[in-house]
Amino acid sequence: MGEWDYWFVSGAGYAFAVLPGHEDDPRLVRHDEWTERPEELPRSRCHGGPRGLLDLDTxxxxxxxxxxxxxxxxxxxxxxxxxxxxxxxxxxxxxxxxxxxxxxxxxxxxxxxxxxxxxxxxDVLPTPAMLTLAGRWVEYGGPGYRQWFNAYLQDLPADTMVVRVLYHS
The missing domain is CATH 1.10.10 (Arc Repressor Mutant, subunit A)
Known part of the structure; x- marks a missing residue:
């Protein structure tokens, strides 16, 4: 309804799996600004990156x-x-x-x-809200949201950056 006061790159405990063989790709996002002591992620996890480098199935x-x-x-x-x-x-x-x-x-x-x-x-991948490529803000709204979220994420072009953030509005 409003604007974000602030936001942070953070998985808040929900990092993405990295597609095997791409763990060192420099386009992967591993930067947690939310906590005082940044979350140490294993090479197999990240906060985001190109959709094609994220292992959505594991x-x-x-x-x-x-x-x-x-x-x-x-x-x-x-x-x-x-x-x-x-x-x-x-x-x-x-x-x-x-x-x-x-x-x-x-x-x-x-x-x-x-x-x-x-x-x-x-339930594995969806977050409470998603900002689409078209700029549409979609919030959780029941079982249909989870199916929509999963299909939307799966169907994004491989080079589309997907990043988990925490926000406050």
Missing amino acids: DRAEVGREAARRWDDWRRFADRHTGPESVLRAIAKDPELEERFTHDPYNWFGRDREAYIAERVA
């Missing part, structure tokens, strides 16, 4: 594998109990189970394994 694949394991663990756990009430009582008694499966696992995991995995994967 982090998504890792999250997808973990989501699949978690969903499978959930199904095995739920199948060992007789009915939803039994499952929820078991989870309520054990903080580790609640941390692993949430207090509302039937809603969180849903019925479909692939849909659950796709939801987790869709």
Whole structure:
């Protein structure tokens, strides 16, 4: 709605993976101004760079594998109990189970394994807002935003600079 008071190049803990073999490319952005002690990034991570040098798939694949394991663990756990009430009582008694499966696992995991995995994967790259090449400011607005964000980022020309910033307005 307004203008930015200030902004910083920073991944705020969400750095991009670098496409293997391009870790030393001088066009990669590794400059965190937000913290007093700049974040030390491994060569395989950066705050931005040309879209073609960013590995957008590695982090998504890792999250997808973990989501699949978690969903499978959930199904095995739920199948060992007789009915939803039994499952929820078991989870309520054990903080580790609640941390692993949430207090509302039937809603969180849903019925479909692939849909659950796709939801987790869709969350990996999106930030709360994006400034498009056309100058349009797009803010998070539900499930459609994540799909739009991922498709927009994936479809950018390889030489387009993509940089994560923290801003204040």
